[in-house]
Amino acid sequence: MEFDERLHALAVKVSSQAAAVETEEATKNAFVMPFISSILGYDVFNPAEVIPEFTADVGIKRGEKVDYAIVHDGDIQILIECKASLGSLKIEHASQLFRYFAATNARIAALTNGVVWQFYTDLDAPNRMDAKPFLVLDLRDVDETVLPELQKLSKANFDLGSIISAAEELKYVGALKRAIAAEFRTPSDEWVKFFTTRVYEGSYTQRVRQQFTALVPKATSQFLSERVNERLKAALTAGDQHPPQTPPVTSIEAAEDDLSQDPEIVTTMEELQGFRIVKAIACAVVDSRRVTQRDAKSYFAVLLDDNNRQPIARLHFNGKQKYLGLLDEEKNETRHPIEALDEIYAHAGSIRSAAARYA
Template identity: 45%
Template sequence: MDFIDHLRVLASRIASNKAIIQTEEATKNAMVMPFIQILGYNVFDPLEVTPELISDVGTKKGEKVDYAILKDGNPIILFECKKAGGDLNINHAGQLFRYFHVTSARFGVLTNGLVYRFFTDLEQPNKMDEKPFFEFNILDFKERDVEELKKFAKAVFDLDTILTTANDLKYTRAIQNRLSEWMGSPSEEFVRMVSSELLGSKRFTPAIKDQFTLITKRAFEQLVGERINERLKGAMTPESVPVAESASPVTPAESVSEPKISTSADEIEGFHAVRGILRGLVSAKRIVMRDAQSYCAILLDDNNRKPICRLRFNNAQKLRLGVFNEKKEEVLMALESVDDIFNYADELKATLASLNSDQGLNTIA
């Protein structure tokens, strides 16, 4: 079974049994341990998953964290568990905070067996953030959530790759949550902002507020509906791009004239995946994304003549990565998910080396 299929099986079992799971220990055994196993870690090997890891933290002696996932003998992910459905308020994560500070782990997970909140130290080094950068609900997850969770699996775990995307993921989800709130119930402040230019010198009276609150909510709904219809039309449009085609750089005029260019979340995630792969070989600021109508180009030094790859994600049902061969011809690779970009790490690194060689660069700044 695929990774997502294992999660669905566990979700089905938890949905059936959650009512009878009343204690923290039962939650660990029936929910959390199977979840860790799905990530590929052996919960019965203490060298890989250590339950109740003990450490003296300051004046507190014998402090325990419920589970520590180890790599080469060092903790990489810490789990603190509450009983099924229990409160996951950050105030209940004291042990996780303290352990995060004194171990080499860069990720802490607070869970009640149903929801898993992932934390790291984006705000201040070696101090766990108060807000999670990623949340996974075993009973209500989307395919995009699965792709993020998969990055923590043993087979593909890479610290730099996760940290590269964690910051954007944290703020993207926070903005999505705020927009979702405004869609369902626009705040007075937001309604004032979007209606200020339309009202001109008119006073923002209670009647105007009620009128424009309804209009704003309706505008949100129509905009989202139109975007969904556009994506559905794109998915139903027959493909016309050949399997291999000559690489033609994007010109400034082309990027300006192409209408309705909208960078998707998949394209942003793909961009960060490429950055993660090439991290250490080249400064991240030299890798730049430039979106166009038919594809999203990832360039070296923001130069059209230095294409690293192309993300052809406009057809939501068929993700493809354009990589360049030794003749500088673009070859399209089918992807089942954005994560599959990592399967072409060697090709991307070879392209980067070729670009530097063409420019006569012996070192990467």
């Protein structure tokens, strides 16, 4: 599997199992070691690559240990401190990382509970770990923009110079994105006042503040939804600009095409987002312009060459339980229950096999 596929597969596992992993040791076994192995690419059972319970006495501190030290080209490059997955991460949890960072050659430190990974370096002062991470990865909500930088930490692509040079921008861009996201979720008084004074000409009274505290998040939510809708529509339109040549449509196919004109058929945002994921997976083996979609009453079909006889996958999103439908060579469909759209990535191999079968 490709890097992003392995990451999304682990993200699905973390999302489904995090609530059941209660201890630090269980977190290491269930989430941290698989991350080191499958994402970073190091052999967790080879002490020349991964040193568990790493000890480096610092000053008067003796016998303290950091959970993992990762070795690359004979030098310790990454230190990892783990906490239980049910707990939130705080900078206080990183006290040992601060001390060990100065005592080793490592330029990268990671604090994790298996779900969230916070990566640190020494931008503010040489050989002294920063108080704020330069990269944050939340496996419950993967930010695709950080994946290229995360990949530079992997064994096959380790590039410390590039990581450090990009770390300052990553640090502040990431912090700004998290601050903006927090304002969208729960707007502060300053955020509400900032927008209110631009649309309301009266005095900013207590009553006005209360009124706009409800209106501002509603407006931002609608704005974001509209922008996502526009981007999806633009992407889908662009994909249809060069329609492929398809075989003549039979009467059965024509009848099914007519379903797309049924006013009872409503294409949802989730279906469009699911389509984009399937299309992104399938384009590894076929031209992305050949991957098309048709909506019907009972399911949303992803097709090759807009041909109903060449189904890549079906999205059954009309009920409370969502299903991803995958078809074998005989067109027999197997429905796989999914809770979140990211779980589609776990079936990337079957999706690509279906697309390649027709191609």
